[in-house]
Amino acid sequence: MTPLWIENGRVIDPATKRDGPGDVFVADGVIVARLTGAQKKRAKKIDARGLVVCPGLVDIHVHFREPGQTHKETILTGSHAAAAGGFTTVVCMPNTSPVADHPGTIELINAAAKNAAVRVYPTGCITVGMKGAQLAPHGSLKKAGVVALTDDGLCIQSNELMRRAVEYAKMFDLPILDHCQDDSLTKDAVMNEGTVSTRLGLKGWPHAAEDIIVARNIILSAYTGAHIHMQHVSSAYSVELMRRAKKDGVNVTAEATPHHLALTDESLGTYDPNFKMNPPLRTEADRRAIIAGLRNGSLDCIGTDHAPHTPTEKDREFDYAPNGITGLETALAVCLDVLVRQNKFKLSRVIDLLTRRAAAVLRLPAGSLAPGANADVCLFDPEAKWTYDAKKGFSKSSNSPWHGQQLTGRVQTTIVGGRIVYRAGRIL
Amino acid sequence: MPWTRQHLLTIEELARAEIEQILATAAAFKAVLGRKVKKVPALRGKTVVNLFLEPSTRTRLSFEMAAKLLSADVISFDADRSSTTKGESLRDTAQNIQALNADMIVLRHSAGGSPLYLSKLLHIPVVNAGDGAHEHPTQALLDVFTMREKLGDLRGRKVVILGDILFSRVARSNIHALTKLGADVTVVGPATLVPLWFRALGVRVSHELRSALADADVVMLLRIQHERQAAGHFPSVGEYTSMFGLNKTRAAWLKPDAIIMHPGPINRGVEIDSELADSGRSVILQQVTNGIAVRMACLYLCAGGQPEHVLAPV
Ligand SMILES: [Zn+2]
Numbered sequence: 001m002t003p004l005w006i007e008n009g010r011v012i013d014p015a016t017k018r019d020g021p022g023d024v025f026v027a028d029g030v031i032v033a034r035l036t037g038a039q040k041k042r043a044k045k046i047d048a049r050g051l052v053v054c055p056g057l058v059d060i061h062v063h064f065r066e067p068g069q070t071h072k073e074t075i076l077t078g079s080h081a082a083a084a085g086g087f088t089t090v091v092c093m094p095n096t097s098p099v100a101d102h103p104g105t106i107e108l109i110n111a112a113a114k115n116a117a118v119r120v121y122p123t124g125c126i127t128v129g130m131k132g133a134q135l136a137p138h139g140s141l142k143k144a145g146v147v148a149l150t151d152d153g154l155c156i157q158s159n160e161l162m163r164r165a166v167e168y169a170k171m172f173d174l175p176i177l178d179h180c181q182d183d184s185l186t187k188d189a190v191m192n193e194g195t196v197s198t199r200l201g202l203k204g205w206p207h208a209a210e211d212i213i214v215a216r217n218i219i220l221s222a223y224t225g226a227h228i229h230m231q232h233v234s235s236a237y238s239v240e241l242m243r244r245a246k247k248d249g250v251n252v253t254a255e256a257t258p259h260h261l262a263l264t265d266e267s268l269g270t271y272d273p274n275f276k277m278n279p280p281l282r283t284e285a286d287r288r289a290i291i292a293g294l295r296n297g298s299l300d301c302i303g304t305d306h307a308p309h310t311p312t313e314k315d316r317e318f319d320y321a322p323n324g325i326t327g328l329e330t331a332l333a334v335c336l337d338v339l340v341r342q343n344k345f346k347l348s349r350v351i352d353l354l355t356r357r358a359a360a361v362l363r364l365p366a367g368s369l370a371p372g373a374n375a376d377v378c379l380f381d382p383e384a385k386w387t388y389d390a391k392k393g394f395s396k397s398s399n400s401p402w403h404g405q406q407l408t409g410r411v412q413t414t415i416v417g418g419r420i421v422y423r424a425g426r427i428l
Numbered sequence: 429m430p431w432t433r434q435h436l437l438t439i440e441e442l443a444r445a446e447i448e449q450i451l452a453t454a455a456a457f458k459a460v461l462g463r464k465v466k467k468v469p470a471l472r473g474k475t476v477v478n479l480f481l482e483p484s485t486r487t488r489l490s491f492e493m494a495a496k497l498l499s500a501d502v503i504s505f506d507a508d509r510s511s512t513t514k515g516e517s518l519r520d521t522a523q524n525i526q527a528l529n530a531d532m533i534v535l536r537h538s539a540g541g542s543p544l545y546l547s548k549l550l551h552i553p554v555v556n557a558g559d560g561a562h563e564h565p566t567q568a569l570l571d572v573f574t575m576r577e578k579l580g581d582l583r584g585r586k587v588v589i590l591g592d593i594l595f596s597r598v599a600r601s602n603i604h605a606l607t608k609l610g611a612d613v614t615v616v617g618p619a620t621l622v623p624l625w626f627r628a629l630g631v632r633v634s635h636e637l638r639s640a641l642a643d644a645d646v647v648m649l650l651r652i653q654h655e656r657q658a659a660g661h662f663p664s665v666g667e668y669t670s671m672f673g674l675n676k677t678r679a680a681w682l683k684p685d686a687i688i689m690h691p692g693p694i695n696r697g698v699e700i701d702s703e704l705a706d707s708g709r710s711v712i713l714q715q716v717t718n719g720i721a722v723r724m725a726c727l728y729l730c731a732g733g734q735p736e737h738v739l740a741p742v
Contacts, residue, residue, distance in 0.1 A: 195628035199440075201540040201562030201600055271541030316517055317539035319560065 001418055003027040003039040009048025009379065013055055014352035015368035024053050026375040029418040033371040046420075048379050051412055054351045055367050056088025056118075056376030057332065058358035061152070061177075061231060061255060061303030063324070064090075064120070067108050068097025073308040073396045075109065078328070079116035080394035081306070083422040085328040086411035088376035089119040089359065089366040090306075093152040094130070101125035101136040103144035110145055117421045118414075119376070121147045121364065126165050126176060132156045135165055142172040147362050150177035152231060153278070153323075155213055157183055162216070166226035175227040175253075175362060178217055180238070181279065185209035190319055192280045196265040202318065205280050207235035214238040214254075218245040221252045229361055230254040232305050234279040236289030243298035253361045255303035256290045258327055258334040263287075263401060273314045273321030274401045277307065291343050294353055301358035304331045308397030326400045329393050333407035336382060341408070347382065375418035384410040394427065431729045435547040435554045438563045439604040447608055449735050451573055453725035454718070456738035461497070461721055468738070470728050471500035474531040478504040479522070480557070482538040486692055487557050487567075490716070491534050494723035503530070518542060519549060526550050532731060535559070553730040561595045567691055568601035570722040572609060574715050575646055578687050583610035586683075588640050590615075590672060591650030591699055592661075593622045598691045599650060603629050616640040617672055620661040637672055641681040648689040649674060649699045665698055675701045679709065687711045 004026035011022040025032045027039050035043055064078035073081075075092070082090050092109065094100030100109065106122050113120035124141030128134045130151045138149060149169050155178060156162045166176050186205045191197050193204020210233070217228045218241060233239060233254045242254050259277065264284050267275045275281060293299040307324025314321050335354065339345040359367035366376060387406050390398035414422035421428055431449055439447070460468055476495040480488050488504055495502045505525075518537070525533060532553045535543050540560035547554040558564040572582065579585055587606050593599045593615045603626070606613050613631040615622050626633050634640040641647060652668055662668050674688070688700070688710045696702040705712060729735070 193625075195625050198623065198625035199600075199629060201560050201597060203561075271544055316519060317537070317542045317545060319539035319541075 001028060003035055003043040004046060004375070004415065004418060005035060005040065005043040006046045006048050006053055006377065006379070009051045009053035011053045011369070012348050012351050013369035014348050015055065015356040016370045018369065019348050024369060024377060026377070026415070026418045029375050031369050031371055031373045031375050046379070046413065051379045051381050052347070054378050055355040055369050056378045056414060056416065057086045057354045058089045058364065058366050059087050059304050059306070059328065059331070060091040060301070060358050060362055062090045062092055062306040062328065063095065063308065064092045065308060066096060066112055067105065072310055075112040075116050075120055077394065077396040078306070078308070079118045079120060080427045081326065081328040083117040083414045083416070083427060084394045084411060085330070086332050086378035086380055086414055087118060087328055088378065088414060088416045089121070089364055091121045091123060091147060091362060093150060094123050094125045095153045099125050099130045101128050101130065103137070103140045106141060106144035106146055117427060118416050119366070123148045123150050123177065125149065126151045126156060126169075127161070130154050132158065132161065135168060138169050138172055138174060142174055146174065147364065148175045148177050148229070150179070150231070152177060152179045155179045155181040155183065159216060159220070163220050163224065166220055166228060167224050170224065170226040175229050177229045177231050178213065179231050180210045180213035180217065180233075182209040182212045185212070190276065190280070191268055192265040192282045194265060194283055196268060200268060200271070202268075207237060207282060207286065210235050210279055211237040211241060214241050218250055218252055222248070222250045225251060227251045227253070232257045232260065232279055232303065233290065233293070233299060234260045234282050234286060236286045239289045239293035239298050242293065243296065246298060253300040254298070255301050255361070256294055256299050257303060257305045258331045259325060259401065260290050261287065261338045262334050267401065271318040273316070273318055274325060274399050274403070276318060276321055276323055277305065277325050278323035291339065294339070295345065300361055302331065302335060302353045303358065304328055306395075308395050309399050310397055314399045324399070326390065326393070326395045326397055329395065330388055330400060330402045330407060332380060332411060333409040334402065336409040337407070375415060377415040378411060379413040380409060380411045382409050384408070386410050430734055434730060435543070436565055436726050436730055437543045437547060437554065437556050439565045439568050439601045439608070440563065442608070444608045447569070447572070447605060450569055450722070450725050450729065451576065453729060453735045453738060454569070454573055454722040457724040457728070458718065458721035460738075461717075467497050467499055469499045470733055471495065471498040471731055474731060475501045475503065475529065476532045476534060476727060477525050477530040478502065478534045478557070479525065480504065480506055480536040481518070482536050482558070484536055484558065487536060490719045491557060491723050494720050495727055497720065498724055498727055500727070518546065522546050522550055526552055532727065555726055555730055558597050560597065561600070562597055563601045564597040565601050566719070566723050566726055567598050568605040569726070570715055570719040571602055571648065571689060571691070572605045573718050573722050574689065574711055575687070577714070577718070578711060579645055582606065585611045585645040586614070586643060587611045587646040587648065588614050588616055588644045589648045589650065590637075590674065591617050591621070592652055592656060593617055593626060593650070595621070595653070595656070596650050600629070602648065603631050607631065614640050618662050618668070621656065637678060638681060641678060644682050645686050646689060647674065647682060647686065650691070651693065652695055652699050669698055673699055673701070674704060676704060679704055689715060691715070
């Protein structure tokens with residue numbers, strides 16, 4: 001394998017507290033402190049002038065739809081979208097068809113992941129069929145290679161079952177990722193409940209439905225000691241619950257999505273299903289609270305909830321369109337815009353949220369440029385302006401609210417295990 | 429000022445002047461309805477398709493009547509007979525109707541925003557005949573038309589909308605129409621059906637009937653759906669009637685010349701005393717008649733007619 005010598009870039013690696021001009025060296029698929037003389041002679045030089053060089057981004061929340069829904073996305077096309085967005089490690093949700101509640105399904109996913117452009121980790125279901133009634137075989141799922149358990153898209157409604165699930169999964173050191181939603185409060189709901197849903201006459205999803213489950217999970221984590229992770233936190237009240245839980249030392253973590261950072265329910269005025277997801281876009285106050293939560297550590301990381309759907313599925317009445325938007329190809333630019341430019345986050349902080357801290361939630365071997373780490377690297381131009389054409393993107397689907405928008409900040413090169421997988425608009 | 433809209437989707441997007449144009453056009457058509465020969469040739473040779481994907485006999489009949497009085501050919505699709513029950517999408521259904529050379533679609537649909545969706549998809553006019561809990565523009569237009577007939581200028585007039593506001597497209601369209609025309613609107617009913625969010629639409633929210641009805645010029649009642657009781661929005665129909673039903677005692681709190689309105693169909697003895705519904709203060713049947721004139725005006729304008737050209741009878 002050709003050694004890599006990435007030079008002239010601004011190296012930002014929160015894991016090793018690097019932030020400044022410097023070189024990054026890669027040999028035999030791992031980061032090295034320096035190249036030997038012989039390696040230097042063979043090395044491929046990558047000129048990173050004007051670029052930020054950081055660990056490959058980590059997304060612990062994607063839907064790659066394989067097996068069973070490959071008309072929306074495959075592990076291969078999803079991994080291409082990831083690579084184009086600078087992501088080198090992703091964690092797939094198990095709401096496939098069949099759902100990943102069985103080690104056989106995990107083996108299928110792992111087999112497809114071998115051909116992926118990036119590292120793809122599977123999760124398994126918490127309950128059989130994601131029906132919220134009976135525990136899935138967590139131990140066998142762990143043996144098959146899952147890194148966490150979740151019924152994402154659905155939330156376990158029974159407190160008793162959730163308690164048993166976290167206790168049982170804790171034996172195998174498997175975190176539980178929960179999509180926090182009290183279903184009794186959100187029947188037929190399609191958007192945030194508030195003044196906008198009132199105006200549009202759409203059925204509202206009150207943030208209280210999220211807050212109740214976030215509180216429940218914090219209580220169960222405190223009671224059992226098990227690690228519970230709150231997926232896509234969208235409400236200000238939930239951010240505050242997380243702040244208090246962390247202050248109390250409860251073993252909980254949480255993620256926020258780029259869309260909840262950037263958009264509010266005011267975007268729904270034209271009933272465009274590309275702004276429909278679950279949990280829904282909320283108010284400006286919620287958006288501000290999520291940004292503050294990422295600043296003060298109440299929320300741990302950013303996860304895209306990349307959720308591809310075909311045009312036929314999305315292009316219909318708002319009430320009937322499925323939830324979810326794609327996000328891998330736009331996440332970095334959106335985070336740079338909202339967090340760095342609008343909210344004056346340090347660039348290194350944003351990279352931390354997208355790399356080391358995301359990996360830390362699930363203890364994945366990623367998110368660092370320390371010598372010996374996997375040579376997963378992202379090179380991006382923080383100032384490059386480009387127009388995102390979702391239809392020409394790498395995802396199989398194009399259901400993005402940023403379609404046709406001008407974005408600032410673009411990935412130039414993505415390296416996985418020392419191999420260049422994406423460069424200047426092309427998958428290699 | 430010429431009428432420029434091809435579609436009638438919401439009241440919210442209309443300027444006050446546009447509402448006035450529709451009302452003036454409706455007044456001209458109402459005069460025609462008083463003649464012996466009521467039919468005008470305005471839409472002769474055009475086909476209006478009533479695409480009613482949610483059942484509503486009254487609104488459909490009113491639109492059919494309006495289109496026929498304009499000399500249009502009318503085809504009506506009902507929810508239970510239409511291909512959507514076979515899984516055809518709204519997009520495909522509507523594009524088929526357009527391909528059949530229809531000149532206009534009147535859409536009733538249970539999903540809010542679907543008329544807007546259709547209007548972006550088709551090149552023929554789309555008239556919203558009610559979309560989910562969002563809007564029912566022609567109902568609000570016939571309501572304000574009726575109020576103006578009875579009360580004149582609506583500026584400063586106190587209008588109370590009473591009942592299930594949360595799920596009501598009629599309430600939303602009326603709120604927009606009335607606030608644009610300068611009326612002072614209060615929405616009243618149980619807190620579960622009249623959330624405070626409505627304040628953002630420029631109306632007062634009240635859960636107390638007496639103070640809300642005091643000195644009102646208009647009280648508009650909305651139908652109470654029994655399924656709301658099952659969903660826990662109120663304990664029982666009996667309790668609703670005892671707290672919010674309009675009876676003689678409560679009607680006495682209104683201004684002496686106040687009018688009572690209802691978009692129908694009425695639950696007699698639930699939201700309104702039967703006697704009161706038939707009393708001289710009730711304008712419920714005038715609303716139905718005015719509905720034809722207003723819908724004629726909407727179809728006529730969206731088909732490209734101009735307010736000043738309302739045509740003579742055949
Ligand atoms: Zn989810």
